[in-house]
Amino acid sequence: MKAEPKNFPQSGASSAGVGMWYLTGILGGLKITLTHLLRNLFFKKKRITLNYPEEKYTYSPRFKGNHVLTVKKDGSLRCTACMLCATACPAECITIVAAEHDDPRVEKYPIKYEIDMLRCVFCGFCEEACPVDAIRMGPEWQTPDLADGNFIYDIKRLAYRPQLKGGVLSVVDDEERHQAGI
Amino acid sequence: MPRCTINGVEIEVKEGTTIIQAMMAHQQRIAHYCWHPGLSVAGVCRLCMVEIEGNPRLQIACNTVITEGMKINNTSEKVKEAVKWGLDFHLINHPLDCPICDQAGECGLQEQYMEFGKYDPEMAEPKQKKRKVVDLGPRVVLDSERCILCSRCVRFTDEVSKSYELGIFNRGDRSEIGTHAGKTLDNKYSLNTVDICPVGALTSRDFRFRQRVWYLKDQNTICNGCSTGCHIKVYFNKEGFFRVKPVYNAEVNGYWMCDEGRDIYRFANKENRWQQGWYRVDGNIVELKPAELAQKIQSLVTSQSAFVVTGQFTCEELDRAIGMFVKKVGASNVFHWQNEPERWNDFDGILLRGDRNPNTRGLLEVFQKLQINTHWDQLIQKLQQGMIETLIVAAPEGVTWYPDFKEKLSIFSKAKNLIWLQSVKRKEVEELPHKSLYVIPLKSYVEKNGTFINYAGLRQSFKAVTTVLHETLTLDQALGLMLGSWEGLIPVTQNASGVTANAMTLVETERPKDRVLNETRKRNEFIFQRGRL
Ligand code: SF4
Numbered sequence: 001m002k003a004e005p006k007n008f009p010q011s012g013a014s015s016a017g018v019g020m021w022y023l024t025g026i027l028g029g030l031k032i033t034l035t036h037l038l039r040n041l042f043f044k045k046k047r048i049t050l051n052y053p054e055e056k057y058t059y060s061p062r063f064k065g066n067h068v069l070t071v072k073k074d075g076s077l078r079c080t081a082c083m084l085c086a087t088a089c090p091a092e093c094i095t096i097v098a099a100e101h102d103d104p105r106v107e108k109y110p111i112k113y114e115i116d117m118l119r120c121v122f123c124g125f126c127e128e129a130c131p132v133d134a135i136r137m138g139p140e141w142q143t144p145d146l147a148d149g150n151f152i153y154d155i156k157r158l159a160y161r162p163q164l165k166g167g168v169l170s171v172v173d174d175e176e177r178h179q180a181g182i
Numbered sequence: 183m184p185r186c187t188i189n190g191v192e193i194e195v196k197e198g199t200t201i202i203q204a205m206m207a208h209q210q211r212i213a214h215y216c217w218h219p220g221l222s223v224a225g226v227c228r229l230c231m232v233e234i235e236g237n238p239r240l241q242i243a244c245n246t247v248i249t250e251g252m253k254i255n256n257t258s259e260k261v262k263e264a265v266k267w268g269l270d271f272h273l274i275n276h277p278l279d280c281p282i283c284d285q286a287g288e289c290g291l292q293e294q295y296m297e298f299g300k301y302d303p304e305m306a307e308p309k310q311k312k313r314k315v316v317d318l319g320p321r322v323v324l325d326s327e328r329c330i331l332c333s334r335c336v337r338f339t340d341e342v343s344k345s346y347e348l349g350i351f352n353r354g355d356r357s358e359i360g361t362h363a364g365k366t367l368d369n370k371y372s373l374n375t376v377d378i379c380p381v382g383a384l385t386s387r388d389f390r391f392r393q394r395v396w397y398l399k400d401q402n403t404i405c406n407g408c409s410t411g412c413h414i415k416v417y418f419n420k421e422g423f424f425r426v427k428p429v430y431n432a433e434v435n436g437y438w439m440c441d442e443g444r445d446i447y448r449f450a451n452k453e454n455r456w457q458q459g460w461y462r463v464d465g466n467i468v469e470l471k472p473a474e475l476a477q478k479i480q481s482l483v484t485s486q487s488a489f490v491v492t493g494q495f496t497c498e499e500l501d502r503a504i505g506m507f508v509k510k511v512g513a514s515n516v517f518h519w520q521n522e523p524e525r526w527n528d529f530d531g532i533l534l535r536g537d538r539n540p541n542t543r544g545l546l547e548v549f550q551k552l553q554i555n556t557h558w559d560q561l562i563q564k565l566q567q568g569m570i571e572t573l574i575v576a577a578p579e580g581v582t583w584y585p586d587f588k589e590k591l592s593i594f595s596k597a598k599n600l601i602w603l604q605s606v607k608r609k610e611v612e613e614l615p616h617k618s619l620y621v622i623p624l625k626s627y628v629e630k631n632g633t634f635i636n637y638a639g640l641r642q643s644f645k646a647v648t649t650v651l652h653e654t655l656t657l658d659q660a661l662g663l664m665l666g667s668w669e670g671l672i673p674v675t676q677n678a679s680g681v682t683a684n685a686m687t688l689v690e691t692e693r694p695k696d697r698v699l700n701e702t703r704k705r706n707e708f709i710f711q712r713g714r715l
């Protein structure tokens with residue numbers, strides 16, 4: 001079906017200037033393209049496009065990537081299984097099962113801590129809710145997997161994956177706090 | 183009768199009423215830790231401060247009796263300041279380990295802090311360290327750092343359970359709760375101390391760390407642990423039931439309940455139940471939907487059948503089920519399975535009664551109404567003579583209270599066909615080498631509406647809390663289906679979801695109960711608000 005707009009200027013109409021109305025736009029566009037082409041050719045460092053995956057972008061330290069569970073000095077998990085992160089999580093993707101620890105100074109610890117990475121919206125609320133700096137959002141984000149891959153990360157993966165080289169130390173230390181009289 | 187004014191509201195109270203009692207009765211908020219309506223007055227926490235006109239100093243509301251013309255308020259700045267700094271004293275040595283404290287979410291310190299405090303602590307001194315994770319007894323764990331020394335627990339063991347196990351030891355900031363030498367906190371009511379402890383100092387061994395309290399919903403019901411019929415609240419979520427607490431009822435249980443009654447939530451959980459009805463064919467188990475199985479065995483229920491009931495079902499169920507059976511088979515074939523009847527009149531002086539069936543009175547009433555006066559020996563005789571072809575047993579939920587369970591089971595298995603109706607899964611039944619055994623799972627007491635009549639004849643109705651297993655039946659439904667006289671049963675060719683069912687289906691007339699009830703939802707609104715941005 002043809003629908004011709006009524007007031008559209010027809011080519012070959014009364015004045016030649018009106019007939020060339022689109023040239024300004026095209027030339028403007030060509031100018032932009034050319035500037036970028038030339039800049040990228042001669043100023044390689046200013047290039048915005050990266051040759052992913054050979055080149056990788058470094059995000060700011062505040063970037064909210066995959067979670068990391070921190071550890072104490074002795075290498076055990078810092079998390080006290082208070083479930084504040086699971087409570088704050090809007091995606092309800094954190095599952096924690098708490099248990100009684102043999103050491104009365106530790107008292108409570110998680111025997112299961114799982115984050116469903118596919119449901120996580122990377123809001124960082126868990127990180128903010130944690131009273132003991134036990135969960136942080138790390139820099140990693142390129143963690144693709146195949147369809148049968150496991151996107152429900154467990155303690156082993158969250159706290160002790162090889163990239164973390166034995167675990168990230170938490171800033172909250174019970175011994176120090178006790179000595180400070182808290 | 184003295185008249186007084188509390189926060190501008192004029193009220194009249196009984197002679198001898200304390201200010202806190204009057205305020206509680208008139209829904210006025212007042213901070214308090216050591217006062218508990220079921221215990222004596224201690225006046226140690228100094229949090230219930232009120233201002234009385236004409237009195238230069240603030241007074242404690244829990245130990246001040248109202249006199250004629252008193253003008254009381256607890257909303258003035260002076261009172262608020264006093265409570266705030268009183269709270270600071272409580273928090274001097276408090277560890278504030280709320281993240282690992284089971285009380286968090288229902289803690290008196292947290293509540294009052296949010297209402298009156300919200301200050302930064304000003305104590306420069308290091309905190310006094312005390313014992314943590316102390317087993318006071320088999321069911322209660324103490325964290326003496328969190329204790330605010332309100333002495334409620336001590337008064338409970340002195341005044342209510344009268345077992346005198348607890349005391350406050352040492353002096354000053356080293357004071358702590360403990361058990362007297364050679365004693366452990368091991369009485370039948372010990373878990374009440376956990377309920378009344380306003381902070382997380384006393385926690386229940388059973389509930390410890392299993393859930394955060396804000397993940398739980400609650401609903402009131404009646405305990406089915408014994409014939410007292412205490413009012414209780416069960417706490418549950420989609421993972422199951424987690425704990426039971428008493429609800430105040432002046433006529434029945436006051437503020438308390440026994441420890442054994444707190445275990446009854448367990449058998450209602452999925453893992454302790456048969457999910458489907460089943461029977462054996464050549465040693466292989468065949469599973470069927472309970473309603474289908476009940477209809478399948480209709481032909482087994484002949485005039486040669488007998489029906490054994492226990493006082494563990496609601497009045498409504500018993501009335502309808504026994505009524506239907508009597509109509510079809512006859513009154514001389516209904517028998518009452520009594521567990522330890524010689525202990526039925528026992529009473530421990532507080533709550534617990536020897537009759538561990540919640541509704542023996544109700545059952546006897548039904549027997550009287552239908553003029554059933556059979557005796558157990560008649561059943562045994564009939565079984566031995568082979569006069570009973572099919573035996574239907576409405577087995578108890580609280581099997582723990584039936585020490586004769588195994589023995590009775592072997593008696594029952596003499597019948598040619600045994601139809602077993604029970605809400606809990608029992609190994610003994612599964613292992614029974616009976617050729618013609620049909621097991622139909624029933625609903626447990628938390629899943630049905632009904633009435634229990636307690637030992638004193640008090641009728642107490644209760645509502646279903648939630649549904650754990652959809653397809654299980656109530657006793658009357660099961661009997662109705664077996665006898666072919668259940669009205670809720672209509673032939674359905676296509677049910678709501680469009681699936682064609684070829685059997686007669688039990689049509690649900692009500693909304694499934696495991697959808698959260700509106701009233702529960704309202705009460706637990708904060709749970710549902712989380713995550714909403
Ligand atoms: S980042 Fe947000 S969505 Fe993801 S686990 Fe944490 S709280 Fe949940």
Ligand code: SF4
Pocket residue numbers: 078079080081082083084085086096126129130131132133134135281
């Ligand atoms: S990660 Fe932090 S907030 Fe989450 S349970 Fe552990 S201690 Fe609590």
Ligand code: SF4
Pocket residue numbers: 276277278279280281283284285286287289290291292328381382383
């Ligand atoms: S008693 Fe209350 S304030 Fe103290 S740690 Fe437990 S929840 Fe926190």
Ligand code: SF4
Pocket residue numbers: 328329330331332333334335336359375378379380381383384
């Ligand atoms: S343990 Fe609890 S109830 Fe007992 S004195 Fe301490 S705070 Fe009060």
Ligand code: FES
Pocket residue numbers: 213214215216217224225226227228229230242243244245
């Ligand atoms: S409640 Fe009155 S002093 Fe504790």
